[in-house]
Amino acid sequence: MQETKILWADDEIDLLKPHILLLNDKGYDVTTFTNGNDALEAFGKAHFDLVFLDENMPGMSGIETLSAIKNLNPDVPVVLITKSEEENLMEDAIGSKIDDYLIKPVNPKQVLLTIKKLIDNKRLVSEKTSMAYQQDFRRLGMTLGDRLNYEEWIDVYKKIVFWELELEKLDDPQMHEILTMQKQEANTQFTKFIEENYLDWIKNKDTAPLLSNELLKKKAFPHINDTTPVFFILIDNLRYDQWKIINPLISEYFRIDEEDMYTSILPTATQYARNAIFSGLMPLEMEKRFPQLWQNDDDEGGKNMHEEAFLADNIKRNLRKDCKFSYNKILTFEQGKDLVDQTNNLLQNDFNAIVFNFVDMLSHARTDMQMIRELANDDAAYRSLTLSWFEHSPLWDLLKKISQKKVKVVITTDHGTIRVKKPVKVIGDRATNTNLRYKQGRNLNFNAKEVFLIKNPHDALLPKINISSSYIFAREDSYFVYPNNYNQFVNYYNETFQHGGISLEEMIIPVVTYSPR
Structure with a gap:
């Protein structure tokens, strides 16, 4: 992990040596100054992750230094350290976009807590979220191996969406890739579940969701x-x-x-x-x-x-x-x-x-x-x-x-709707519909392992265009492609959002x- 660089300006910086030594021991790189002018000059030349400013310094005050630093880089958090809790001072500080403030005398624990809140918080949240998902990943993996009922599938899908939204906040491509693979596996198993149960649901309302x-x-x-x-x-x-x-x-x-x-x-x-x-x-x-x-x-x-x-x-x-x-x-x-x-x-x-x-x-x-x-x-x-x-x-x-x-x-x-990624070849006559996730027609030619076939549409309470019509449905993230113009079709529709088939x-x-x- 890259070392966190801190700029600390205080006209009584010598009195803060115990604090500086403690931060050094904790792995933080602290650069000190006794006035705002020098601090501002250093800030303009080097990268810092966090700034501590004494409010009452000779020359440029803490508020003035704060404002100048924010003009140079508004994204770097700045903490004002002051002896005063006067309302107008706090209003000036907040107006200058202060990120936090400490009241003198400060103790080392306060300083550490502030650093963790402003600098380490994102990292700590990221680590905790990743660890929690890794634990849930194993539980979800074991769950997907079971024969789940419909209510359990709802719980699985809700859990996957929860982690999608949580991991979205993190810059962790590896975690995203793991979740994507787990979601694909869940969709594979869910498709099998639908193929085994859907027609029974249509036949018997009492068993259906x-x-x-x-x-x-x-x-x-x-x-x-x-x-x-x-x-x-x-x-x-x-x-x-x-x-x-x-x-x-x-x-x-x-x-x-x-x-x-x-x-x-x-x-x-x-x-x-x-x-x-x-x-x-x-x-x-x-x-x-x-x-x-x-x-x-x-x-x-x-x-x-x-x-x-x-x-x-x-x-x-x-x-x-x-x-x-x-x-x-x-x-x-x-x-x-x-x-x-x-x-x-x-x-x-x-x-x-x-x-x-x-x-x-x-x-x-x-x-x-x-x-x-x-x-x-x-x-x-x-x-x-x-x-x-x-x-x-x-x-x-x-x-x-x-x-x-x-x-x-x-x-x-x-x-x-689902983002489709896997082209599946299907051949049909001119009467076959154009939807990418289901086909209705006669004389459909396909690989039976790649589709869910309903041979008699009336079993699913679906109309027939003619007496020999059947329906096929795309499974998981696949989509139907005709062999002619295959490459052009794939280039146009791959990674698009489609509906009509079977997915969570x-x-x-x-x-x-x-x-x-």
Whole structure:
């Protein structure tokens, strides 16, 4: 570890020799001066990690020296040492961006504590975090070897996201690499778990976790009453880790009543998962109940154009009373501003469903635009862009506005997304859909070890385009590529965020209920 260099200026520096010797013994390199002028000159010529300044020195005072040092390098922490606790002195020091202060006479323990707080804190936190993850790494590794149930998989995923966010604060590439490998292993085992259990969940509701088609019935409709408007806010394509980084802002105005996770149906694509949420039906059931509204992969036009009609039918089936509701889909900033302006009208409804499409558009823009690729070049940057959007979004304005009222807010998503890295070759006919994480069609040609095959779509309550149609789903971080133009396709789509297949990120997603503070 590089030696920490300290500059200490005090006109009575000889009286501080015991302190200096102690710091030398602890491995700190201390350079001393008796006045501010010499200290400032030395600071301008050499690198120092920390500065101690006596407030009352001949010539340049401590405050003046502090200000000059901060002008040269504002990032170096400065500690003012003073005999006075006068309020105006402290205000001057704080105005000059002091990092800490000590009252004379100082003792060695105070000095050491200050150094550790200002210099060693980041290193100590880094070492402690790395050590804690190393211990958890072993426990997680052993857990992944077990036959986990769904609740245990939620715990595993939450733990992985926790460490992602903790290690993100550290400059430790080795720890990041270890966590990435562990997350890949978790996704491998989770995919096997889904392949073994998904069709059984569809066949037997009693064994299934909460799926998309029952989300409103179980998590939103029970809050509807005659006195409290319910806001059901769906942020399209929002992963659990992205919710974790916007939640601290939300929690300034709302308290969490319930934090839960639910499972997106397959395919984890907007056309299927979000329609299932609003209709309260599985895709095959939608096709049968709404033959004029349901859109298959090969149909022309938008695939999520009838959510309001699906929601109206869902409310009618599941609520035994009149329910005044609204549905709004926000695709642009201006639409969001217009919605915020309509807040008072929304508060007159029993139930307000609002879809915000920004995160989904961000993932698509990252695929299509080089600039966005560079801004969101990894998961940490993707999270950061999401937070930046949220902080300046009409959604945040809306939440702050309704936090002043008696409301109930449910925030969720329809599916997550994963950064794809492994191309998998698939051959299909012209009718095969274009999604990179799932394919529906007949005569699909693929390596069975690289996909999850649902040979009979009706087993998963999925529609068939024709009698011999089947579905295949990408596993973990793979994506489907046609053999023709293979290299061009890979260059374009590799490391982009996609959805439609099987992964922890796509399938285990948040649903959180809030009340105003």
